[in-house]
Every structure is written in C-alpha cells, then in structure tokens.
Amino acid sequence: MKEAIKKSEVLIEALPYIKKFYKKIVVIKYGGAAVNESGVDRSVLEDIVFMNYAGMKPILVHGGGPLISKFMKKAGIEPRFIAGRRVTDRESIYIIDKALHSINQQIVKTLKELGAKAFGLSGRENGLIRVKKLKSEVDLGFVGSVTSVDATVVRQLIEDNIIPVIYPLGTGKDRNLYNVNADDVASEIATALKAEKFVLLTNVRGIMKDKLDPSTLYNTLTVSDISKLVKKGIVSSGMIPKAFACVNAIKGGVKKAHILDAGIPHALLLEIFTDRGIGTEIVK
Numbered sequence: 001m002k003e004a005i006k007k008s009e010v011l012i013e014a015l016p017y018i019k020k021f022y023k024k025i026v027v028i029k030y031g032g033a034a035v036n037e038s039g040v041d042r043s044v045l046e047d048i049v050f051m052n053y054a055g056m057k058p059i060l061v062h063g064g065g066p067l068i069s070k071f072m073k074k075a076g077i078e079p080r081f082i083a084g085r086r087v088t089d090r091e092s093i094y095i096i097d098k099a100l101h102s103i104n105q106q107i108v109k110t111l112k113e114l115g116a117k118a119f120g121l122s123g124r125e126n127g128l129i130r131v132k133k134l135k136s137e138v139d140l141g142f143v144g145s146v147t148s149v150d151a152t153v154v155r156q157l158i159e160d161n162i163i164p165v166i167y168p169l170g171t172g173k174d175r176n177l178y179n180v181n182a183d184d185v186a187s188e189i190a191t192a193l194k195a196e197k198f199v200l201l202t203n204v205r206g207i208m209k210d211k212l213d214p215s216t217l218y219n220t221l222t223v224s225d226i227s228k229l230v231k232k233g234i235v236s237s238g239m240i241p242k243a244f245a246c247v248n249a250i251k252g253g254v255k256k257a258h259i260l261d262a263g264i265p266h267a268l269l270l271e272i273f274t275d276r277g278i279g280t281e282i283v284k
C-alpha cells in the first residue's frame with residue numbers, strides 16, 4: 001500500500017510541470033553516445049515519447065561521435081578534434097553523412113516502436129540549416145557555422161504531433177555539404193522556434209569545476225558565469241560548443257538550458273517533471 005501511495009505522489013509531483021510545459025517546444029540534443037555497440041539507448045527515447053504523450057513538443061537533434069570515428073578509422077582516416085570540433089575533409093563528410101544517417105534511422109525506428117510518430121531528416125533538407133565555413137585558427141575543412149535556419153518543415157511536423165529527429169549537416173552557399181557540431185544546430189533550432197527549453201544530453205553530469213570530479217558540478221550558471229569559465233579554461237574540449245550553444249539559446253529567447261548526463265536512467269524525466277535538478281541549468 002505504502003508503495004502504491006508513493007507512486008501516486010510521484011505522479012502528482014509531475015502535474016504542475018505537465019501543465020506548465022503543455023504544448024511547449026523542447027529541443028533536445030543527444031550526443032554521440034545515443035547509439036553505442038548495443039544499439040540505441042531506449043531509456044532516453046522512452047523519455048522523449050513520454051514527453052510527447054504528456055503534450056509537449058520535443059524535437060531531437062543527435063550527433064554521432066563514436067560511430068563516426070569508427071567509420072573514419074575503418075576508412076583509414078584518424079579522427080582529429082580542435083576545440084571540440086571535428087576536422088572534416090572532403091572524404092570525411094561522406095563518412096559522417098553515412099554514420100549519422102544510420103543513427104538517425106535507428107532512432108526513428110525505435111521512437112516508432114515506442115508508440116510515437118517520428119520523422120528523420122538532416123539539416124540539408126529544405127534549407128533547414130544553412131552554413132558558412134567556420135572560421136578558426138587551424139583550418140577545420142568542411143565544418144560549418146550556422147548562418148540561417150528555415151524551420152518550416154520542423155514546425156509542420158510538431159504541429160502534426162510528429163517528433164522531428166534531425167542530424168547536423170548543413171549546406172553552404174558554395175553548395176557543399178558541411179559538418180556542423182550538433183550542439184550548434186540544436187541551439188539554432190531552439191532559438192528559431194523560441195523553445196521553452198534546450199536540453200543537452202551528454203556523457204558527464206554537467207559543467208564541473210574539475211571535469212573528473214562530479215562533486216564539483218555547478219547546479220546553476222548564468223550566461224556571464226559561462227563566459228568566465230571558458231576564459232579560465234575550466235570549460236574545455238567538447239564542453240566548449242555546449243557552453244556557447246546554451247548561451248546562444250538563452251540570448252535568443254529560450255527560457256532555460258540544461259546539460260544532463262544521458263547515462264543517468266531517465267535523466268530527462270527527472271529534470272523536467274520533478275522538483276530536483278540533476279545536472280547544470282543555465283539561466284539568463
């Protein structure tokens with residue numbers, strides 16, 4: 001009996017959040033760990049289906065780090081990263097496309113198995129993501145920075161209660177295909193759609209003072225805190241694009257950004273539907 005009452009308490013605790021986020025857009029970026037050796041992580045996708053049935057409008061943007069690196073090594077290319085971004089030559093871009101497309105199909109298939117409607121697309125479709133070559137001290141090759149977002153198709157999908165599943169490629173004015181960091185793409189889509197929330201799911205608890213020590217997790221950071229942490233070098237490598245993606249989203253009108261550990265079972269549900277924050281939240 002006690003057990004049963006506990007369960008009802010958990011459900012009731014979610015009610016204010018369900019009300020608050022009803023029909024609201026939440027953009028979720030899922031890192032490379034979305035698909036590992038054993039296939040897609042169903043628990044994260046279950047959370048997204050839950051959100052969808054609770055009346056929210058989730059949009060999923062995914063990366064493909066480990067699988068891309070695996071495909072590249074198979075083709076004899078050694079993966080290289082500079083400040084969290086992947087060096088991408090002409091040959092790599094096709095490998096990246098293939099790896100991301102395969103992950104995308106697996107995610108869409110699983111969302112459908114879990115009972116939701118989902119549709120997979122890349123940023124190259126219908127001008128969704130337009131880019132220019134990213135400026136950087138070292139030439140990164142075909143790595144783009146987002147110049148514009150045409151979210152017409154994405155808007156239509158969520159209106160029809162279909163979960164958009166997007167992978168981060170964009171087209172340049174030169175008609176070339178560019179690889180874009182998925183954090184950037186997710187942030188730009190969140191901004192274009194004035195999302196209520198922007199959530200980055202990754203492989204660490206959030207932003208930490210010492211990246212190897214979860215007890216140094218920052219629970220809440222402001223936009224100006226983040227700039228300081230980047231300058232000091234506390235935020236480095238793959239966390240740099242994430243930090244800026246959050247800042248960009250907040251400056252663009254998104255209410256709140258979250259960085260969470262996808263490895264915590266049902267991290268999304270815990271963060272969104274309960275009183276406890278479990279990662280780093282970024283506010284104005």
Ligand code: ADP
Nearest residue numbers: 031032202203206207208211234235236238239
């Ligand atoms: P994803 O595939 O989710 O984009 P990344 O590897 O690109 O993952 O980025 C996450 C990584 O950022 C972490 O695994 C960690 O090594 C690194 N990182 C750098 N600085 C920090 C920090 N201050 N706090 C937490 N993680 C950090």
Ligand code: MG
Nearest residue numbers: 031063084238
């Ligand atoms: Mg990354």
